[in-house]
Amino acid sequence: MTGCSFVGSDLSGSKFVHADLSDSNFARAILTGCNFAHASLAWCNLNLADFSDAKLTHADLGKAEIFLADFSHTLLTGASFHGARLISVLLTGARAAYLTLDETSLADLDLSVFVNARITKHEEPSDIDWRAIAQSLRLPRDRLKRFLVTVGMPESIAECLIEATRALDPMELFTMMQSTFISYGAPDEEFAIALRDELHKNGVATFLFRDNAVPGQKLHRMMREGVNNFDRVILICSEASLDRAGVLNEIEETLQREARDGGASYLVPIRLDDYVFTGWNPPNKDAAQAVRDRVVGDFRSAKRSKRALASAIGPLLDALKKKRRKAW
Structure with missing residues (x-):
């Protein structure tokens, strides 16, 4: 099933357990409640897709493009985001543990689900933008800093970024x-x-x-x-x-x-x-x-x-x- 086009499709509740869906296009697809356990979504276009309440345990999302997607209340335990780009992704209520983040881009999103998850694999530095840090300042400072260091940010830079973001006038x-x-x-x-x-x-x-x-x-x-x-x-x-x-x-x-x-x-x-x-x-x-x-x-x-x-x-x-x- 590699290289398939599911653009705009309503696949709510479908089961893709262990399926190889790599290099497929799920842009704007409705995937609420789907089961992608152990599936490969590597190199997929997931922009604007709705994964709310989906199961992505041990799924491979390596190199996936994920922009403005809805991952609210999604189960992400064991998922791999190696080389993936997550921008403005909604993660409200998502649950995660034992994640792989490696050369992953996280921008304009709440980092809570990643900070609270256990990162089991990380070799090359990931890219975290200031907007993500700004949306995550309610987290305990030491935990946020520890996460940034874990994903490859030098400790002194992590410290400076958190302090600089906190110093901004929130009402500006x-x-x-x-x-x-x-x-x-x-x-x-x-x-x-x-x-x-x-x-x-x-x-x-x-x-x-x-x-x-x-x-x-x-x-x-x-x-x-x-x-x-x-x-x-x-x-x-x-x-x-x-x-x-x-x-x-x-x-x-x-x-x-x-x-x-x-x-x-x-x-x-x-x-x-x-x-x-x-x-x-x-x-x-x-x-x-x-x-x-x-x-x-x-x-x-x-x-x-x-x-x-x-x-x-x-x-x-x-x-x-x-x-x-x-x-x-």
């Missing part, structure tokens, strides 16, 4: 981006949380009702203060959210703020379905038209997974930069 990045109030209905809370996480990772301070609501505070007052005190208001447009009374109120409050500020643009709508265009008919027709008159960011595919959200968020981040070459 947030000064480059506009703060946001996320307007959504309760049925879309899971997506709103994922959006908050992705925005925060990119330096955007957010207000999310679930996180920031103050017990005892009147809801109307809290929402009014939120949409008026944050730089932008991201409106999650879906059939589940747009007809909610709270969301309608936040839309009207934001539009009133825009009018008070001489036609400023604060509202940033993004859609999870087509309801904003095809079925939404609120009492305030002018408010609905004001939303439709804007470019509505297309996040329909982003609801499927965190990996898809990370891929779709670029234009929204451009819209939230304090100094940008173009407006949304």
Whole structure:
């Protein structure tokens, strides 16, 4: 089965135990719950693939290209990443032990799963970028340093990198981006949380009702203060959210703020379905038209997974930069 193309295929739950899949293309494939125990994925293209909840025990991922892939809750015990390139990989809840890291590139990801795993083989130095270190600073300093040294970084360099990264002002990045109030209905809370996480990772301070609501505070007052005190208001447009009374109120409050500020643009709508265009008919027709008159960011595919959200968020981040070459 070497050299096969599985681009974009949904292979959820399939079994590839001991299979030789080397040099195959799994780009954008859905591989949730698959069993790749003892399989060879060497030299494979795994970019944007969804391996969540998959089993990769003792799998060979040598020289694999792994960019923006989802390895959340994946079992990686005994896996080999010799010469592999892992960039912006999601590893939430992944479990690993007895890994092989040798000339491996780890960039823009949380190193926790590797730091907590036992590295059984490492001969040539691996490449760890500063973004990975920055995302891993919550780990005990001595363990992070020990991992960096284990994978080939000189001890003095590891010490300096950790100290330099810690010395950075963690709020500096947030000064480059506009703060946001996320307007959504309760049925879309899971997506709103994922959006908050992705925005925060990119330096955007957010207000999310679930996180920031103050017990005892009147809801109307809290929402009014939120949409008026944050730089932008991201409106999650879906059939589940747009007809909610709270969301309608936040839309009207934001539009009133825009009018008070001489036609400023604060509202940033993004859609999870087509309801904003095809079925939404609120009492305030002018408010609905004001939303439709804007470019509505297309996040329909982003609801499927965190990996898809990370891929779709670029234009929204451009819209939230304090100094940008173009407006949304």
